[in-house]
Amino acid sequence: MPRVSIGDCHLYYERQGAGFPVMFASGLGGYANFWREQVPVFARQFEVIVHDQRGVGQSDATRLAFTIEGNAADMIALMDTLKIKKAHIIGHATGSAVAQVLAIEHPERLASIVLAASWARQDPFLRRIYTLRRNILTQMGPAAYLDASNVMLYPPGWVARNHEMLRQNESQQLAGFKPDIVLSRIDALLAFDRTADLPRIKTPALVVASEDDFVIPSYLSEELARLIPGAEAKFFGQGGHCFMQVNPREFNQAVLPFLTQHTPK
Secondary structure: OOEEEOOOOEEEEEEEOOOOEEEEEOOOOOOHHHHOOOHHHHOOOOEEEEEOOOOOOOOOOOOOOOOHHHHHHHHHHHHHHOOOOOEEEEEEOHHHHHHHHHHHHOHHHEEEEEEEOOOOEOOHHHHHHHHHHHHHHHHHOHHHHHHHHHHHHOOHHHHHHOHHHHHHHHHHHHHOOOHHHHHHHHHHHHHOEOHHHHHHOOOOEEEEEEOOOOOOOHHHHHHHHHHOOOOEEEEEOOOOOOHHHHOHHHHHHHHHHHHHHOOOO
């Protein structure tokens, strides 16, 4: 089980492939295996690093409250420990907020950022959807939270076709579910707003989103792309919030050329 100390905790990580580093930052769930449809494909060309975020999966839980900035600091510490000077960062949802912080505060460590299902700032819809998810967890419990989350994260037809896989995933997540940590992560997401700093981003950026994303509506990604100077944008017609799992080929084909273009010689 590869784990590395970053000071006050140990992070579980996986490393595959060779070449320029690509680091993935997962969303609210925080699990390394979220990127299972990307890792083997990207590893044909790059060195790929994924990790369970602090308090999630096989990484240590600590008493520190989760923050987006703290998660960004964890990624820098992971890079330092693994002796990675510079990398592409691909973030999904909460992980894309982490990538924004890295581009603002540590641009020298980044070759590019890919912001998937991302946003610049919360709006009334975002507050409603995450307050709803928070209330489901506190009032109905982890099983209901995971069940409701999958209904929100994926298109209906995909849920129907993959019911058994989702049921198994829910069972595995339930075994190690930590409500306090999930609530802390939701609170951090709702508090995040680095809008004023976005015009400072000079790192090449690609914003990707699905037009049928129920959790982070695509208009929020459109706003983000407008606020980051020179950002490119790619919108998929369908795929839901987790479109990189629903339509992995389309996601991979959109992102890989962007990374290749911005890989240092």
